[in-house]
Amino acid sequence: MAERAGRVVFLDRDGTINEEVHYLHRPEDLRFLPGAPEAIRMLKEAGFTLIVITNQAGVARGYYTCRDVEALHAYMNEQLQKEGGRIDGFYYCPHHPVYGIGSYKTVCHCRKPDIGMFEMAERNFSVDKAHSYMIGDKELDIQAGHNYGVQSVLVGTGYGAEHKEAAERQGREPFYDYYAEDLKAAARYIILKEGDPAFRPEDKI
Template sequence: MPLTLHSSPLTGKKAVFLDRDGTINEEKDYLYRIEDFAFIPGAPEAIRRLKEAGYRVIVATNQSGVARGYFSREDVERLHAHIQRELAKIGTTIDAFYLCPHHPEKGQGEFKVDCDCRKGRPGMLLQAAAVHGINLAASWMVGDKRADLEAGRAAGCRSLLVRTGYGDKELATGAGTLAEAVVDDLPAAADYILGNRLRKEIKKT
């Protein structure tokens, strides 16, 4: 059954959807252990700035390691709780985490699914919009992979490609054409989003 948004297209909250690995934290294949986690420099402060500017910050992450049997959904949730504790140290948090535990070919058992939530499909963003009353047209998707940009575009968001993680490799394949802009990292993405907002406010006055 298709998801229905709870907010009018002209109202609702604005959000910044963030990919996790390679965008918020350093890319490590199939990351799930807390001891292997490291923020990309400046990422926590970038999240705080976005929240202070009135954006909901929501993580949307493909976690096919669950589907492949490398780790459990509970392992992912423990890592997300660690992220929240670390962000709380600078007075901020992620508003919600959405994860896709499926893979259409490599998944095992119930997780071998050709789902709507795996990016580049927009299912996680649509679900978050329905739950949190988000105006997708006023929102952004930020990530380091083509799939992030495809999901953002399909959901009706504006998208930014970061060069961290797989960003530079994806840029070489032409993925940057799916983004409104290519930026160095999450702090630069926050600068772009907040600068864009400032330009709009100046234009209105």
């Protein structure tokens, strides 16, 4: 299918695409979550632009460098391309307001749930917010998507199930638009919703 202008899926990285590893930065420690490469291929085939938006406070803390992050992303894309997918753009926040070292210690505009990374992506990609999504495993990812003005999908991988249950325990309304077990289920939901005008969010997949 041809690229459909402006339909963007923004993706959190750790716990959404790959296993949550403590301050992941070495390519050899990258483990994709089951079905994640396939989900990325499905979304690409359906014509979506795929953009990773990730907080990388490990840079701020001095655990690894921007160069490490960029090398990891290049490696990730090599692996995804073997499965027929790819990420079109990677954006990361290297800052932390409290634990940052030197110039990385700052209250920035890019750290999720703020929207600076989405705005950076907009300089390179067209974004039709009404047909775009944020997928992540933390409430902070979902808040970022809402702050920016796109629909949100919480995945149950990483911290997702925990954050969903915590909200339920507190008797709060769901903070996300849709909940999916994993990235593949999230991809199916988005593809169906965007492909079929009669599709209702409450329809089960």
